[in-house]
Amino acid sequence: MTLDELGPRICIMGPSNSGKSTLADALSQARGLTAIHLDQLHHLPHTDWIPRPADEFAVLHDGAILGSRWVMDGNYSRLLARRLERATGVILLDVPTAVSLYRYLKRCWFDDDRRGALEGGRDTVKWAMIRHITTATRASRARYARMFEEISLPKVALKSTGALAAFYRSNDLRR
Known part of the structure; x- marks a missing residue:
């Protein structure tokens, strides 16, 4: 699957801290797409990850998917069907x-300017997030795999860090 086959509106899904935002920014730079990080739309800026009201998030989401060229990272399954109606890949x-747990701890302790971060926010280690990554992610992975299989759009699954690195190399993407 080539980037051209994925088209100008790409959804990136996957577990927390799997590299979605980094990939979105790399695709944005390489393809001239607007990078949209759903975490930034879902949470209030200048907070410690406080969610927006659901209806406000939906309005921001729906406005973002109207664009003609974007790469959007995040899951937020409640709005996935709307996103997939506009997506091309x-x-x-x-x-x-x-790997997800390592990336979470690294971003909290060392990354001052990480991709997809909240404006004015700082990531801090939270036991709830560690628990989410280590326990809830297993069920989420199975759910994402089922959803992915049902999607009829052009798609690519990157199921390891090696596959992700190869995707970066084969598409001349920069982290």
Whole structure:
């Protein structure tokens, strides 16, 4: 699957801390797409990940998908059907849980300017997020895989860090 086959509106799905935002920014730079990080739309800026009211998030989401050229990272399954109606391609990331946990801790402790971060926010280690990554992610992975199989758009699944690295190389993407 080539980037051209994925088209000008790409959804990136996958577990927390799997590299969705980094890939979205790389695709944005390489393809001239607007990078839309759903976490930034879902949470209030200048907070410690406080969600917006659901209807406000839906309005922001629906406005973002109206664009003609975008790459959007995040899951938010409640709005996925709307997103897929406008999307031209889908990428599923599925890195191991240990990698996701490592990336979460690294971003909290060392990354001052990470991709997809909240404006004015700072990531801090939270036990609820560690628990989410180590326990809830297993069920989420199975759900994402089922959803991915049902999607009829052009799609690519990257099921390891090696596959993700190869995708970056084969498409001349920069992190």
